[in-house]
Amino acid sequence: MNIAELMKLFGNPETIKSLGMGDKMMGVGVTVILGMGITVTALIFIQFLIGFMTTILAEKPKAAAASTPVPTNTQAAPVQEEVAATNDEELVAVIAAAVAAHLGTSSNNVVIQNIRKVADATPTWGRAGIVDQMSTRF
Structure with missing residues (x-):
């Protein structure tokens, strides 16, 4: 068959x-x-x-707009935040707004020159405690 x-x-x-x-x-x-x-x-x-x-x-990467510094005395120091390697304009705007709010000035007076990742200073036992706490929430 x-x-x-x-x-x-x-x-x-x-x-x-x-x-x-x-x-x-x-x-x-x-x-x-x-x-x-x-x-x-x-x-x-x-x-x-x-x-x-x-x-x-897929979106094509946009060329980063050159920022011109504002001639004022209020400029933020280089911000060190944990940021992915991508050039995300929205994230830069949020960080600039947070720095401006902390300094009590307008975001037009803040120029962010550099954003780089900061090493995590939390000890291993602290990270393990956070992971344990987050995993037992549900």
């Missing part, structure tokens, strides 16, 4: 009962291989489709 005939017999539940154990096992194997093959093929297609869409829809 070839595979095409066996699959036709598998389409009818009553004919499955009349098949021998070897035919049933071959039918199950073919069904599993076809199902897994179709699934893997579809997942690979989706992976390439997502990669293609990412390259098309």
Whole structure:
């Protein structure tokens, strides 16, 4: 019995009962291989489709606007915040607003020259305690 005939017999539940154990096992194997093959093929297609869409829809990096310093005496020292390596203009604006609020001046009077990551000075036992506390909240 070839595979095409066996699959036709598998389409009818009553004919499955009349098949021998070897035919049933071959039918199950073919069904599993076809199902897994179709699934893997579809997942690979989706992976390439997502990669293609990412390259098309990804935002192009904008050139950083040159900031001109305001001629006032109130300038903030270089801000050291934990920041990702990306040049996120919104994050810079938020940091400038926070520094301006702390200094009690307008954000127009604050010039941020450098943002860099500061090493975490929390001891290991402190970080472990924070992780433990956060994991037991739920």
